Amino acid sequence: MYFELCVFEPVSQPAVKIIGNCSTPNITLSCSASNGTNVTFHWRKQSLFGAIGDTYKGTELVIDDVNGKEQHEYRCIAENPVSNSTSDPVKPKLCNGNKGLLWIILLSLIPVSLFVWYSIISKETGRATQEHNEQTIAFTSKFIEPTYTTLLKPRRTV
Known part of the structure; x- marks a missing residue:
């Protein structure tokens, strides 16, 4: 009769390493366990x-x-015939290639918005100033028909 005794060391909690970043077309998650015999991942x-x-x-x-737009979390599971262990969740950060373009668009809208705002305010202020600077004078006399004249007061410059 023949017996075979196999002794397995329990696996430790796996550690995950992220390889790559937004400048690469993909990222790699690498998993390892410091302890364990005949470990599969x-x-x-x-x-x-x-x-x-x-x-x-x-x-x-x-x-x-x-x-991608949908984000996931990943867990590495290390196991052998006597135990298993799971890594902490890993959430790779999404790369947003359009983020720089979005900032450029937003920043370019600021001067345009200021110009439009200034144009509207200038026109409104100009109208208000003109309205306040106009004065209607009526000349009446026995010998002359009534005449109406609008005088513009000179604007003050500040």
Whole structure:
């Protein structure tokens, strides 16, 4: 009779390393466990609303759509025949390639808005000033028909 005794060390909590950033077309999540014998790894993708998505096998997970609109969190699960352990959630930051363009558009609207505002205020102020500077004078005399004249007072410059 033959017996085989296998001793497995329980796995430790996996550590996740993020490789890549917004300047690369994708990022890679790399998972490792410092302790454990015959450890296998897989990834669980979960939406931020709690819905569990796909699972992926392996120590590395490549995320191609870093510019995507929907963000997920990922967990690495390390397991062997006697134990399993899950990493803390990892939420890769979304890259927004249009963020710089948005700032340029917003900043370029400021001078245009100021110009429009100044034009409107100038016209309103000009009308108000003109209205206050006008004076109607009526000349009456026995020998001359009534005549009405509008005089403009000179504007004061400040």
